[in-house]
Amino acid sequence: MFARAFRVRANTNIKGSDRRKLRSEVAAAFPTLSTEQLAELVPNKEELNVIKIHSHKGEAITVYMNHRNPILFEVEKVLYPTVYTLWVYPDLLPAFATWPPVLQKLAGGADLMLPGVVVPPSGLPQVQRGTLCAVTLLGNRAPVAVGVATMSTEEMLAAGMKGKGFAVLHTHLDHLWEYGDKSSPPTLAPLETDCAAEEGAGDEEELQGKEPGSSCCPEPQQHVDIRDLSLKDRDTCAELGKEELPENRAAEPAEGGSMEEQQEAEDSRTPQEQMDALFNQCFFHALKCKVKKSDLPLLTSTFLGSHMVSCCPAGKQLDIKKSSYKKFSKFLQCMQQQRILQVKELSKGVESIVDVDWKHPDIKAFAVPEGFSSASAAQDSKSEDREQVYHAPEIIPLYGVSTKMIPLFQESGHRKGSILSSSEVRNTIINYVKSNELVDETNKNFVKVDAILCDCLLDKSEQDEISHLKWDELLSRCLERLQPLHQVTFSGQEPVVRKGNIEPIDISIAQRSSNKKVTIIKNLELYGLDPQCVANTLQQKVQASATISPAPGAKDRVQVQIQGNQIHHLAKMLLEEYQLPRKYIQGLEKAPKLGRRK
The missing domain is CATH 1.10.10 (Arc Repressor Mutant, subunit A)
Known part of the structure; x- marks a missing residue:
């Protein structure tokens, strides 16, 4: 669902009545949460935001944000926890374990197939078809994905652990996770010993000269889809448990006491x-x-x-x-x-x-x-x-040959629609003037206007009056009559050519109810800036509420709105931190004038 980027349609603060309604809906959806846990998840006073988004498939989704992290998302009036919430409450949903290499495929939009599910010695959790479940990685109880079971536990076993087991909705590393602070899953020990840990325990007993206990743990290879995992991946996963115990044993003498003494002190x-x-x-x-x-x-x-x-x-x-x-x-x-x-x-x-x-x-x-x-x-x-450092894009103005300008450029081999830089336009004009001997003999600062220059560069009212043009005027008239384009090159990406001149980042001040002012910022996307990231950064700097909403009259663009006149902070951030040229920022002159302190 979030394997590809989504569009943010609205970002607003949640009201007190909606907050209470959300808490009751969460309590109904997840009855295992205690009253204290509900108060932590949906707090009374801390800031909560409601974000309306559209997925790449056009699905309308509501996301609830607690500060920087999405905590819940709602699809068709059904609430789902995010991985950020499950890391705080790892036992909120029944969990099924899989192999670490499978996570990349889940984050790419794949569902979890039953051959990729690891069956523990105690058996799988008992779930029914349609049950909301969590997916964990072998050796760590912290969930990395949220999905819906496509069959019951009995049906999974009856099918021989083959077929699709879970329709995955959200994962660690997907775009919803990237919308938060991008933190990594915590390391939580499994509630019961998994197969890899038992292998490690067996190795430890062998090192101590004891016979390892018999285990009925099924071979992990029996539950791995060969199409999903290579043999090398499986061996790596199986060795995870073996590497932990030697590290623990190596740490014992460093503590300066035996394990028994430490246990007694802790108890x-x-x-x-x-x-x-x-x-x-x-x-x-x-x-x-x-x-x-x-x-x-x-x-x-x-x-x-x-x-x-x-x-x-x-x-x-x-x-x-x-x-x-x-x-x-x-x-x-x-x-x-x-x-x-x-x-x-x-x-x-x-x-x-x-x-x-x-x-x-x-x-x-x-x-x-x-x-x-x-x-x-x-x-x-x-x-x-x-979290790569932002690099300002390289912006180069370009010019396309229009129909009217073809006679002037065709001698140089250019056709209609040819794209030229300003230096190439200049060289083409100079070559044309010199090849046709149009430089004025008495004053070389002027160029004689021939029939082609007359048709291409002069208006009808000027054709009978102007016979000579200065070099600068000749070049400026030529650039004005060519089709404007621009090339944008972002760091590490291929250059992109777009029609027209690039729109500057537009900063304006608007008046709201109760004579309050707000600062509105538009066109951040054109310069590779994430509006949500800019809003979050600015919100932390000035400690004022910031929201994101669709930009009026601009398809697929959003605008950032923050309380108060914040142009001083914006100018410092855009010019100094993001290193954007001043000519691409419009509205800095509207900053409030600082009065003298008495």
Whole structure:
């Protein structure tokens, strides 16, 4: 459904009554969610947006956004969770595991076939046809796809695990996921031992001189579609579990104690103390490795949901209700009292982290857990690679030979519709003038107008009056009578030639009700800028509400609208950060004049 890019038709803030209605619909669709979880998913005060989009197939879809991430989408009055929501609530839907290489095919729009489903020793979850299900990867409980079962569990087994099992709607790495902050799935340990882990356990027993226990786990190759996976891929997947145990064994002596002593020390703490320690570990880990100065101000909910959750060790889950703080705001107040960070309420009911003391002794002394040192760094580098730095496009004006100008250009071998650069037009005119000896002998700054130049460059009222033209006027008249075109070259892409002159980025100020002003930005798409990304960046910079809506009179284009006169911030962002030439930005002169401070 989101394998290809979609069009955003509207982006608005959700009202209080609609928020309550959405919470009741979520409670009905997902009855396993507790009251606290419902309040977290659809909060009372934090900002929620409703986005109306059209998929590449023309389907009308409603997406609900919590800050930067889509949390739910609705198709034909049916609610579906996104992978961002399932990473916070991994047990919300019945889950079926598949092999890691299959994810690329699912993200490309393929459905999940039953030969690609891994059958655990305890059997498949019991579902009926039409049940909403999650898809996980072998060895990680974090869902990577959402789909609908096309047959019941009994029908799957009766079919010999052949045929289509799930119609996939949304996946990690698809365009809906890209609409969010593009974070990677957390690492969550499976609730039960999978086949690969049992193989690793068997290898460990052999290394210790013990006989491995017998296992009834079916061979993974029996459930892999050979058309979908190569033998090399299957071997790689099967070795995942084997690599984890040696790493854990290698980490034991580094801790300075045996596993039994560590277990006893951990068991001596109450569950509340263990949760407090987990929150502290994830807090310092997120500040040290995930949050950058450029991310500030950062919403506290985003810090918890996107940064701290991704730092949670495998097999554990952050739950503030099980800690001594009970509320995340109280946890942050405690950290603020220690002068580690500063939290402010930038807008009513919404708190943000505005400053972090990265030189604080507790942050500097924190050691990143060994399990995260290589894996998380690799994931961060990949996510940074995906978020490529914007490069301003190269824009070159071009000119097409029109019917009226054919006589002037045909001597140089050009025909109607030939595309020339300004230098090629100039050289063609110079060659024509010199070859026909039209340079004025008494004043070489002038060119004599012959019959062809007269027909091509002069109006009927001028033909009897003008006999000579200056070189500059001759060239400017020629360019005016050619068909305007322009070539746009984006970084790493082939040049694209379009008709007409490129429209500048248009910035205007409009008046709304209660004498409020809004800033409207159009034509961002022509310069390779994502309107949603610009809106999000500007919203964080000025802490004002920003929305996206269809641009009037322009097909398949949208406009960004942000509260207040924000032209100063826009000019700094477009000219300095995005390096766009000033001549391609229209409306910068409407910036508010800054009065002198008394």
